[in-house]
Amino acid sequence: MIDWNIQSRSAACQACNRPFADRQPFHTLLFDQKSAYQRLDVCEPCWTAQFSQGASDRKGFVSHWQSEFAAPPPAPPEPIQKETAETLLRKLVALNDPNYAAAGYVLAVMLERKRVFKAKGQIQPDNRRHLIYEHARTGEVFTVPDPELRLSQLDAVQRDVARLLEHGLNPPLAAVPPPGAATDIGTKPTPAAPEDSGPSSPTTPAPDAPPSLQPPAG
Numbered sequence: 483m484i485d486w487n488i489q490s491r492s493a494a495c496q497a498c499n500r501p502f503a504d505r506q507p508f509h510t511l512l513f514d515q516k517s518a519y520q521r522l523d524v525c526e527p528c529w530t531a532q533f534s535q536g537a538s539d540r541k542g543f544v545s546h547w548q549s550e551f552a553a554p555p556p557a558p559p560e561p562i563q564k565e566t567a568e569t570l571l572r573k574l575v576a577l578n579d580p581n582y583a584a585a586g587y588v589l590a591v592m593l594e595r596k597r598v599f600k601a602k603g604q605i606q607p608d609n610r611r612h613l614i615y616e617h618a619r620t621g622e623v624f625t626v627p628d629p630e631l632r633l634s635q636l637d638a639v640q641r642d643v644a645r646l647l648e649h650g651l652n653p654p655l656a657a658v659p660p661p662g663a664a665t666d667i668g669t670k671p672t673p674a675a676p677e678d679s680g681p682s683s684p685t686t687p688a689p690d691a692p693p694s695l696q697p698p699a700g
């Protein structure tokens with residue numbers, strides 16, 4: 483099954499191995515490899531010679547777009563600060579825990595609204611929608627499964643995201659069960675999540691407040 487995925491932009495054409503120059507146009511292709519999407523970045527001549535016909539005459543890539551290579555930016559000078567939507571999403575992808583699927587999806591939507599992410603379309607390999615985003619600055623490709631949130635889950639998910647942004651990944655969030663999740667009787671009980679210790683502080687909106695996903699009234 484295909485899940486969370488980040489793939490960096492290549493610094494060279496992956497067909498002819500010539501390094502990309504700054505501002506050089508290149509093509510990104512995604513191949514469905516069943517367990518993951520394989521990204522391939524190729525230069526314009528290789529695209530024309532080897533791949534531009536691929537979609538029609540062989541089972542090739544499932545998604546393709548063109549962009550311009552940008553020389554990697556210098557590392558940001560400031561030290562790691564508070565969790566942002568982006569740092570938090572990267573941690574969630576690394577965890578690859580389905581319990582965080584809803585929170586990760588909301589974070590991806592936030593990053594698209596902030597123009598950190600550019601939407602590159604969607605694919606639906608096994609009746610499950612995946613959104614494809616490209617990081618505007620680094621060129622990384624994120625594939626994000628759509629958790630198919632129900633309206634009744636939105637409040638809880640947005641509270642989880644706000645808490646994660648405020649406090650990071652510890653303590654673990656109370657996961658929103660996926661739709662139709664079966665209760666597994668007979669397996670060993672999961673340890674109860676520890677309650678927040680200390681007096682609970684009033685909820686202050688984080689600078690990275692999650693977007694409202696409620697439909698507009700009226």
Ligand SMILES: [Zn+2]
Pocket residue numbers: 495496497498499500524525526527528529
């Ligand atoms: Zn090439």
